[in-house]
Amino acid sequence: MISDDVWLVPAEWLPPEAEKTTDALAAGRVSADEADAMGYEQLPVSTGLSAPEMAVRAGLRALSRAGVPAGDLAAILHAWTYYQGHDFWSPAHHVAAGTGALGAVPTGIQQMCNGAAAALRAAVHHHAAHPGGAPVLVTTADRFAPPGFDRWGGDYGVWYGDGATAAVVGTGTPGRRGPGSGIPEGALALCALQTRAAPELETAHRDTGTFHPAPHTRSAAVDVRRTKKAFLAGHGKPRFLDRLRHETTAVLAAALAEAGIGSGGRRLTEVLLPRLGRATARDVYGPAVAEVTDAPLADLGERTGHLGAGDLLSNLTALAAETGPHRLEPGRYAAVLSAGAGFTWSAAVLRRA
Known part of the structure; x- marks a missing residue:
């Protein structure tokens, strides 16, 4: 059971470049039946930034919207499904360093495409163990780039887009919002x-x-x-x-x-x-x-x-x-x-x- 004072402020960062379904059809990367079953127009594609670099951008955007300084964070929880740009390292620590959350404890969350929910669950548990504690930053990022991944044809019934998301997760006074409440304007209350x-x-x-x-x-x-x-x-x-x-x-x-x-x-x-x-x-x-x-x-x-x-x-x-x-x-x-x-x-x- 979630306490009634958990709030979150989400954000995302998507690359401006995209590959169109019409172009994928013309190139034979997908069939007309696949395009009809999917019903999607395009996929965002990162041509330069790695997944953790995109996560930093999403994290900074969420912190700005929440009005929370990175130095005030207690933890960074970073989730992903695919390659993070290096073979043997901790992308969660990169996100912490890149956002300026140098006092936070970074942790990687690996539960495939349910990773954001798993990280959010861990954030809720963190707040339950530390009542009244500092906020937690949850981030996700994936880049499904060739040659290791075919975003259009590597899976059945799934087309993969690049991008990053984030959410500042904190606690505040139930029923109040804005200055003095501990709950940022525009926040979502997590009810379940x-x-x-x-x-x-x-x-x-x-x-x-x-x-x-x-x-x-x-x-x-x-x-x-x-x-x-x-x-x-x-x-x-x-x-x-x-x-x-x-x-x-x-x-x-x-x-x-x-x-x-x-x-x-x-x-x-x-x-x-x-x-x-x-x-x-x-x-x-x-x-x-x-x-x-x-x-x-x-x-x-x-x-x-x-x-x-x-x-x-x-x-x-x-x-x-x-x-x-x-x-x-x-x-x-x-x-x-x-x-x-x-x-x-x-x-x-x-x-x-």
């Missing part, structure tokens, strides 16, 4: 955060024949299609999709119960989905969410694609925006879903503070 896992499904992203001695030993580029194809041959796609729907329903139902949605007049304005495309929203998330709420669904990945570990915080950034179609109005509630290889599922419920 639930997570479920099914580790028996981890072979969907692993070659089961052997473990490899070094990255890219098996293939020059990451090939998620190879491992998923072998996994589905053994488990069956219908049974796998049923499991995805079941776990999504269960984790969302638990989060709504924790937040008291459905009681006392509390209702969701919408449910924001992981950015996995139109077909996944229709076949997995639509039926799963409909089991527990009639709130509308939204997939905000049209111009970002899947941001690796960053989908959840990017969605929170849309909720916290000053303007826009997904801005969460004061006193209203929204849910955000997250999922990652392993598998792990999370659901968060937010209220405009």
Whole structure:
């Protein structure tokens, strides 16, 4: 159970360059059927900055919006799914140094595409262990660059965009905001955060024949299609999709119960989905969410694609925006879903503070 005073201020940093779906179609990188199933317009592409460098930019943006000096942070929690620019180092420490959080304790969070939710969970636990303590900065960043990754064709039903997200997570006086309250203007209150896992499904992203001695030993580029194809041959796609729907329903139902949605007049304005495309929203998330709420669904990945570990915080950034179609109005509630290889599922419920 989350205490009623946890708030967060999210931000994102996306590279200005992008690759268009129309160009990928023309080049034969995707088929017309794949483009229709995804329904996305473009993918942001970092042509120069590494993932941790983008995380620094997102982190600084979140700190600025929250009005929190980097020197006041207690911890940095950095999550990612793919290569961070060096073979043997700690990207979390780079984010701490780059943001100026030299007194914070940096920690890497590795839970694949559920990494933002895992880092947010760790931040909540940190505040529970240190009541009234200093804020924590959560960051995510991924860059799916060649030759190691084919953002358009390396996976089934997922297109990968580059970018970074962040959130300052702190505690403050419930029911108050602005100067003197400890809660920044525009912050989101975290009302619930639930997570479920099914580790028996981890072979969907692993070659089961052997473990490899070094990255890219098996293939020059990451090939998620190879491992998923072998996994589905053994488990069956219908049974796998049923499991995805079941776990999504269960984790969302638990989060709504924790937040008291459905009681006392509390209702969701919408449910924001992981950015996995139109077909996944229709076949997995639509039926799963409909089991527990009639709130509308939204997939905000049209111009970002899947941001690796960053989908959840990017969605929170849309909720916290000053303007826009997904801005969460004061006193209203929204849910955000997250999922990652392993598998792990999370659901968060937010209220405009």
